[in-house]
Amino acid sequence: MAIQAVIMCPLGTRIRFFAGRKDSSQPALDGLLPGVNDSADKLIRLFEDKTILPHDLVALLGAPSTSQQFFVEPKCRGAPQDGTLGVRDTLFYNQTRGMGQLPKKVFLFPSDLVISQDPRVNAE
Numbered sequence: 001m002a003i004q005a006v007i008m009c010p011l012g013t014r015i016r017f018f019a020g021r022k023d024s025s026q027p028a029l030d031g032l033l034p035g036v037n038d039s040a041d042k043l044i045r046l047f048e049d050k051t052i053l054p055h056d057l058v059a060l061l062g063a064p065s066t067s068q069q070f071f072v073e074p075k076c077r078g079a080p081q082d083g084t085l086g087v088r089d090t091l092f093y094n095q096t097r098g099m100g101q102l103p104k105k106v107f108l109f110p111s112d113l114v115i116s117q118d119p120r121v122n123a124e
């Protein structure tokens with residue numbers, strides 16, 4: 001996915017990738033994935049545990065600039081996370097922080113909201 005993400009960026013370069021991890025039938029431990037209702041503290045810690053620092057987490061969370069949700073709120077299937085669905089821009093950050101008019105069709109994740117309010121990363 002990381003390689004895919006780089007290739008998809010405008011001018012993104014191509015990188016050789018070798019998939020070498022052995023398949024495993026052991027389930028992963030519970031509680032390692034970020035939850036949509038988790039606190040900012042827990043979300044930041046989960047990513048820090050994997051060497052991704054708060055500012056990098058905020059950068060990665062630009063992904064919802066082009067996303068739609070289907071399962072968090074099934075009544076709003078297909079709802080985008082900012083007002084410019086399909087356009088890779090930074091509007092997601094402003095709209096998550098409540099700056100400017102939030103289009104009605106937009107569905108914000110509670111996780112993005114609590115992170116946007118955390119003093120460690122609020123400025124971004």
Ligand code: HEM
Nearest residue numbers: 034035036037043060061063068069070071072073111112
């Ligand atoms: C705080 C961290 C994160 C949380 C709480 C979170 C939460 C979620 C949730 C709840 C969904 C399902 C949405 C739905 O359809 O209802 C989702 C999907 C997805 N997220 Fe995240 N996410 C996080 C970080 C990221 C990051 C950093 C990336 C990539 C840069 C990412 C990429 C994706 C992708 C590609 C999907 C779609 C998967 C699919 O539908 O097949 N997420 N995420």
Ligand SMILES: *[C@@H]1O[C@H](CO)[C@@H](O)[C@H](O)[C@H]1NC(C)=O
Nearest residue numbers: 035036037038071072073110
């Ligand atoms: C998140 O919280 C909302 C509101 O309380 C609830 O409806 C939803 O089921 C929760 N989702 C998860 C995955 O815990």
Ligand SMILES: *[C@@H]1O[C@H](CO)[C@@H](O)[C@H](O)[C@H]1NC(C)=O
Nearest residue numbers: 089090091092093094099100
């Ligand atoms: C976000 O808000 C800032 C501060 O008001 C503004 O300078 C910037 O142009 C806005 N960005 C977008 C994409 O609307």
